[in-house]
Amino acid sequence: MSDIARRALIKGAGLSALAFSVGGTQVLLSPRQAHAQNIPFRTLNAEQVETLEALGETLVPGAKQAGIANFVDQQLSVPHGEALLEARILNVRPPYANFYRAALGAVDKASQAKNGDKKFAQLTGDERYAFVDLMRQNKIDGWQGPPGPFIYLLLRSDSVDVVYGTMEGYAALGIPYMPHIAPEKRW
Amino acid sequence: MATLEKVDVVIVGAGASGSLYASVLAKAGKKVVLIEAGPDWQMTDLISSDMWGRRVKPSGVPFLFEGKNPYGYAYQGGWGVGGAALHYFANFPRYLPTDFKVKSEHGKGLDWPINYADIAPFYDKVAAEIGVSGDAKSEEIWRPKGQAYPMPPMKTFRNGQVWLKGLEANGIRMVPAAVGMNSVDFKGRPACIYDGWCHVGCPIGALANPTITYLADARKAGAEVRALSTVTRILTDASGTKATGVEYYDAKKEKQVQEASVVILASWAAQNPRLLLNSATDKHPKGLANSSGLLGKYMMAHYASGTWAMFDEDVENHMGTVGAQFMSYERYDKNAKKAKGAFGSTYIVAGTALKTSDLGGFANARIDLFGPKLAEFMQRAKRGITRLTAFGEEMPNIENRIEQASEKDEFGMPLARFTHSFSDEAIALWNANFDEGIEIAKATGAKEFWSARGPMPTIHLFGGTIMGEAAGTSVTNSYGQTHDIANLWVAGPGLFPTEGASNPTYTIFAVSQRGAENLVSKWGSVAG
Ligand SMILES: Cc1cc2nc3c(=O)[nH]c(=O)nc-3n(C[C@H](O)[C@H](O)[C@H](O)COP(=O)(O)OP(=O)(O)OC[C@H]3O[C@@H](n4cnc5c(N)ncnc54)[C@H](O)[C@@H]3O)c2cc1C
Ligand code: SF4
Numbered sequence: 001m002s003d004i005a006r007r008a009l010i011k012g013a014g015l016s017a018l019a020f021s022v023g024g025t026q027v028l029l030s031p032r033q034a035h036a037q038n039i040p041f042r043t044l045n046a047e048q049v050e051t052l053e054a055l056g057e058t059l060v061p062g063a064k065q066a067g068i069a070n071f072v073d074q075q076l077s078v079p080h081g082e083a084l085l086e087a088r089i090l091n092v093r094p095p096y097a098n099f100y101r102a103a104l105g106a107v108d109k110a111s112q113a114k115n116g117d118k119k120f121a122q123l124t125g126d127e128r129y130a131f132v133d134l135m136r137q138n139k140i141d142g143w144q145g146p147p148g149p150f151i152y153l154l155l156r157s158d159s160v161d162v163v164y165g166t167m168e169g170y171a172a173l174g175i176p177y178m179p180h181i182a183p184e185k186r187w
Numbered sequence: 188m189a190t191l192e193k194v195d196v197v198i199v200g201a202g203a204s205g206s207l208y209a210s211v212l213a214k215a216g217k218k219v220v221l222i223e224a225g226p227d228w229q230m231t232d233l234i235s236s237d238m239w240g241r242r243v244k245p246s247g248v249p250f251l252f253e254g255k256n257p258y259g260y261a262y263q264g265g266w267g268v269g270g271a272a273l274h275y276f277a278n279f280p281r282y283l284p285t286d287f288k289v290k291s292e293h294g295k296g297l298d299w300p301i302n303y304a305d306i307a308p309f310y311d312k313v314a315a316e317i318g319v320s321g322d323a324k325s326e327e328i329w330r331p332k333g334q335a336y337p338m339p340p341m342k343t344f345r346n347g348q349v350w351l352k353g354l355e356a357n358g359i360r361m362v363p364a365a366v367g368m369n370s371v372d373f374k375g376r377p378a379c380i381y382d383g384w385c386h387v388g389c390p391i392g393a394l395a396n397p398t399i400t401y402l403a404d405a406r407k408a409g410a411e412v413r414a415l416s417t418v419t420r421i422l423t424d425a426s427g428t429k430a431t432g433v434e435y436y437d438a439k440k441e442k443q444v445q446e447a448s449v450v451i452l453a454s455w456a457a458q459n460p461r462l463l464l465n466s467a468t469d470k471h472p473k474g475l476a477n478s479s480g481l482l483g484k485y486m487m488a489h490y491a492s493g494t495w496a497m498f499d500e501d502v503e504n505h506m507g508t509v510g511a512q513f514m515s516y517e518r519y520d521k522n523a524k525k526a527k528g529a530f531g532s533t534y535i536v537a538g539t540a541l542k543t544s545d546l547g548g549f550a551n552a553r554i555d556l557f558g559p560k561l562a563e564f565m566q567r568a569k570r571g572i573t574r575l576t577a578f579g580e581e582m583p584n585i586e587n588r589i590e591q592a593s594e595k596d597e598f599g600m601p602l603a604r605f606t607h608s609f610s611d612e613a614i615a616l617w618n619a620n621f622d623e624g625i626e627i628a629k630a631t632g633a634k635e636f637w638s639a640r641g642p643m644p645t646i647h648l649f650g651g652t653i654m655g656e657a658a659g660t661s662v663t664n665s666y667g668q669t670h671d672i673a674n675l676w677v678a679g680p681g682l683f684p685t686e687g688a689s690n691p692t693y694t695i696f697a698v699s700q701r702g703a704e705n706l707v708s709k710w711g712s713v714a715g
Binding site for chain 1: 231233234235236237238239241242244246247248252257259260261262382383384389390391505542543544545546548550551554555557558559561562565566569570
């Protein structure tokens, strides 16, 4: 059997794009498309989205445009048994929204305490970088909430997922993706 | 609640060991029902993506993790038909004779009640049944002779080959890795095409996951799988001498009772004791099969010392399988690193395909990097990076254990507290293996190399229902039959009194094959 024939044998991965709701109907989009189309958020509030996007972009350049916030938000809205988040495989207890809300809250709180009441998204690029560098090493005094190094690990992983883990991400990096069953929407 | 018509065998969990038991028993003419907590995955569900691949793993596991090295359950576990072996890496090294006799040979740990020779014929049988690729002859520098594997070794790539010089310089001989994958077409399943998606499930069937081997055979022979159904208790008769079936919640979350002549627990090393503890009665107040007091005790995990190396050349790291290309038992002597305060075997593998994301992805090769530095690293690593891995063994420790907690799950079943800490000797071996990895990398000529250090990982899982000679010192006999209740059996790595350093599943299959054949042979005296 040729490789192509083998791949062709396996079809029907109809569920592999994420379902977002637009004007009351469900559409399948990649998180990047959802971000570009300003798809409303389901689970996170505007402040949490802002923090998540700023943090994602600091961790992995390109994460904001790649739809980090839409990815996480959509994933938090599905039953936990269907979730694709790294949180799932790192023993985080569902509902995963609890972890994200606590984590984003902890980041903002620590940022405000350290930076004259400025939330993480209000920091300059350099300030954000310095904050994350301390957070990953658990070096921020008075930290409250999920441990900083664990937040770093998980949100870095989510950001890596949307930037480097997609077919688009592989193409941008210039390495072959070679799927047996390709996720839909190059996602 | 309905009580369903009695069957010959009910098996809890349709993963690696449950599927094998189902196949042997159904082929022997027994009416078999497998009750499986997760979905009935189809090959078309196995999407090639690290994100989509997480769907086939457990979510929200019913354990509370404690100890200095809390167990990484959700990554290591399975959920749905095939169990963790739906998405395992299919490295198939055997255990060596020394693994069965650690206590006799070293005065620590435990002995198995059987020897390598008792298991050896079953290794050969499993290989012939599901397909193993490798070069048995070359392994025989370390182990007794056996049959040749049914398939030649897999292809190798630069990401594996580049390590050989450094390994040789350190006196470490490497041989083709034995893997449960097809180097050539095998029994109607195609040869591997080396695209490295094994860890999210191989939908073409080049990798021997149980759904296309043992479970498919079992179904053909009439076994029934009830998916999305979670067992909560094993039921026993009033005298407490016989298991009568199991209680479970079906896909509609309705409570059912499945009666059976024989009950087999194959829900992995942590769930099996959790279920037995939750099945306590006045006749078995400490839980079923716990007259020894050892139920849930001696939980063990492997750990790995990884070494990353970056080369100027393109090491084709997108090519290969996620299993190993080369393997070695050269450091398997349990005292090999004694001078560094370590004890335990080391099993070394080289060569693997790499993806970008997820725990094993190369974005995690430098977990300290983020922002522009990570972006720059990804550019360099995409062609040049490769990893060497040394797995280490920990000794059984009675303090590493599963116990009932007070909090309950959605079915009202108590969660279990899972306590796990590595010993000083294991930590010393982990460190010594990092040191040796660096020596090896130095001798490869790589331009950069570093240890893949982070929190000490917990890999694979063993113990909790250990096998042994006597009822006072173990939970089951060498076949997996519990000492206390003749028609209640346990399957899987929970039976192992010590864990060796080799990946477990080839041995899980061999031990299960031996147990299942034994059950068939003495059916009349066992079945209740
Ligand atoms: C990423 C990864 C890579 C691996 N690579 C290798 C490798 O290269 N080589 C190797 O030898 N091993 C490897 N393993 C380990 C291997 O997969 C396991 O050792 C093996 O699957 C264990 O077999 P088991 O039958 O005990 O459990 P499983 O195969 O996990 O099956 C247990 C089943 O029981 C079900 N279950 C649990 N609780 C209940 C309940 N209450 N009611 C009903 N059903 C229940 C689960 O859903 C699951 O399907 C790997 C594992 C992982 C996760
Ligand atoms: S590398 Fe081979 S075994 Fe792994 S998924 Fe691809 S074809 Fe299957």
